[in-house]
Amino acid sequence: MSRIACIGGGVIGGGWVARFLLRGHDVTVFDPHPEAERIVGEVIANAERAHADLGLPEERGTLRFAATVAEAVTGADYIQESVPERLEIKAKAFAEIEASAPARTVIGSSTSGFKPSQLREGRAHLERIIVAHPFNPVYLLPLVELVGGPGGDDATAWAAAFLKTVGMHPLVLRKEIDAHIADRFLEAVWREALWLVKDGVATTEEIDDAIRMGFGLRWAQMGLFETYRIAGGEAGMRHFLAQFGPALKWPWTKLMDVPELTDELVDTIADQSDAQSGAHDIRGLERIRDENLVGILKALRASQGGEGWGAGKLLPKE
Amino acid sequence: MSRIACIGGGVIGGGWVARFLLRGHDVTVFDPHPEAERIVGEVIANAERAHADLGLPEERGTLRFAATVAEAVTGADYIQESVPERLEIKAKAFAEIEASAPARTVIGSSTSGFKPSQLREGRAHLERIIVAHPFNPVYLLPLVELVGGPGGDDATAWAAAFLKTVGMHPLVLRKEIDAHIADRFLEAVWREALWLVKDGVATTEEIDDAIRMGFGLRWAQMGLFETYRIAGGEAGMRHFLAQFGPALKWPWTKLMDVPELTDELVDTIADQSDAQSGAHDIRGLERIRDENLVGILKALRASQGGEGWGAGKLLPKE
Known part of the structure; x- marks a missing residue:
């Protein structure tokens, strides 16, 4: 102690x-x-x-x-x-x-x-x-x-x-770097999300659904590379890279640029967020989040007979 | 039928x-x-x-x-x-x-x-x-x-x-757009991940861990905006935006630029992926993934007395 x-x-x-x-x-x-x-x-x-x-x-x-x-x-x-x-x-x-x-x-x-x-x-x-x-x-x-x-x-x-x-x-981390690792990803997603709202492609709720009903479920248990390893199928990671490499040349993100957080964009996001989640106060949202997380953590411990998480990785011991 | x-x-x-x-x-x-x-x-x-x-x-x-x-x-x-x-x-x-x-x-x-x-x-x-x-x-x-x-x-x-x-x-979707919504996020994360591997900041396994032990767990049940709404606390979404807006000016991603997928980078990624997941064949990885996903889906259905997922959102009926 x-x-x-x-x-x-x-x-x-x-x-x-x-x-x-x-x-x-x-x-x-x-x-x-x-x-x-x-x-x-x-x-x-x-x-x-x-x-x-x-x-x-x-x-x-x-x-x-x-x-x-x-x-x-x-x-x-x-x-x-x-x-x-x-x-x-x-x-x-x-x-x-x-x-x-x-x-x-x-x-x-x-x-x-x-x-x-x-x-x-x-x-x-x-x-x-x-x-x-x-x-x-x-x-x-x-x-x-x-x-x-x-x-x-x-x-x-x-x-x-x-x-x-x-x-x-x-x-x-092997090297020091601005924003470490995870927040670099979060920042990249955040910038793209701001563009999607600003350009009227999706609301905050639709973006959240796009994450939590799809790749968010994958990422709770395997990360990016292991998921793509599976996507590459029997031909493996090199095949996957060869297949998806060209997308790096495509205009698939706006991230080369950074949206300006104008008052108008702030209003749009805050209003959409109110419409999406305003029925719950912050304590209520926290409780929902924690119940979900506890359920997920227990499920991941239980799957594979309590042995693993991802490809043989263990959740930290408690 | x-x-x-x-x-x-x-x-x-x-x-x-x-x-x-x-x-x-x-x-x-x-x-x-x-x-x-x-x-x-x-x-x-x-x-x-x-x-x-x-x-x-x-x-x-x-x-x-x-x-x-x-x-x-x-x-x-x-x-x-x-x-x-x-x-x-x-x-x-x-x-x-x-x-x-x-x-x-x-x-x-x-x-x-x-x-x-x-x-x-x-x-x-x-x-x-x-x-x-x-x-x-x-x-x-x-x-x-x-x-x-x-x-x-x-x-x-x-x-x-x-x-x-x-x-x-x-x-x-409200408008047609290259790569729709979710894959724009995946592409942004993918580009950043390539940089992190190329620059020797992290291996494929470390990147996957950074996702699945952290924000991946959040994203299986709430998306980006609802999570940040909670982060904003009692002051709400406008406070969060005011607090984090300046980060948009910081050099937190390399996404303004796109890494070149050289043979060397492909080899690095494929070798790291083998070291990370090579002990399992693709069928084995799929089975682990599916067991984890089934566990997560069942847990999310069960939390909140089978009523909800995220802030009152329901999983699709089966």
Whole structure:
């Protein structure tokens, strides 16, 4: 059992708190938001329901809110930073963490876009600052992207081993790169989706249906390459590449260009989203999402006699 | 019960055959491939296993292989074209279909890229030729994209009503566009994935893990916009857009550019794919995929007391 400090307790930070806490660790949170305790409490309540539905053992640690960063990180065995995604805010948080945390404690940043070398500017102990980027809801989705940057191998190896013990699948990047891996895909899809709405080809709801009734179901259990390996059939991956290579020359995306997020486009998207999902409040949507995710995770564990997921890959142990 | 003609019996055509057949329709297949019967038979065997695992009723129609397109389409109530994705091959198939099919029978094309106006060039009865683009495995994934093109509203309305009766979710596009909707996203992700492999940031297996352990799980049940609506939290979609809009200016994708599929890159991908999935043959991979998909579909039906999927959306009735 370790003492974890979580700096930032929003949707992502609160998700980290819930994951650590419900797997038996003591967690200290610092967040200056006046309603931080309520917000973190609501995320934990969601996580407890999901945790119970998944049939995981109860082994909750203790939760404490600190009045300062210094108080939160003193004596911490691991520190997770989840402050807003602006470099100057991150830099201020790291300076405060550095002033009080044990000198060798690894600090993982939830940043979705910045590289370790950007996060380390101005710091004294560079190598222990790494990216540990999770996915919402953090208490249910296994993936965490770890980026060590120059000299960060020891810190990522330590973090990978530790985060496995809380049921995560650490993916250690071979190089640091803007937005890591998954968010590059999400950004590409997002840009294309903005075009489709702007050009009146589809509404937000139709785009969501195109994803969740089709390739989204595939991607919950196999990724891009394994799915295409199957599509290549008996002739295999080389055949598939030969067959689909020419499409790279076709005008199949607008991504060479970037749509401008005008007030008009923002209104269109927000209105369509209201029409699509407005009957549920955010808590209601979260509950639906979590029930679905728990069902999917249980189903994937059960298929193949509890042995596998994808081609012999195991879901992380819980 | 209807008589369906399937022109082309590869992976996609065979998947259509299986879906129609196992839901009680009589299906006539034309495919000049010398092993067409074996290939279609294997897809049907996969589909029967999945069908039984899903607990669907047995109501199999009769299956017949025709020696010519004319024999297959004579008297057909619906025709599904799934020949290779080259416009001259499609044109030849449509000419033969037109010569023998009832004049008002709707013809759906499985094309992933072409628009109805391209498919109709040189044909006599234009409006009945539409796009009906499914997703592999066709007998399990509900999505079918329908594109009517100019004058095709009646044909898509008919096809939407009919395809609902075989458990599909028809998504009718508002405009014809290269690659419809879902494949535009797949193409964007594919281009980015090629860059990541080429630049040595991640292997095919690491990319697949980044998808299936993270946002892939989200996308099996909610799409892009509904997920981001939740991410926006209580402040809603406008807040989310304001927060993430600036990322559109950042160098988060390489998609402005297109990687060249050199022999070296093809070798890298094929070798990585072998290392990742080579322990299973294609039939084995298909079986794993289908077991996972059946599990996910059953879980999504069961969550919310069998009532919903995503924000109150229902899975198509079976």
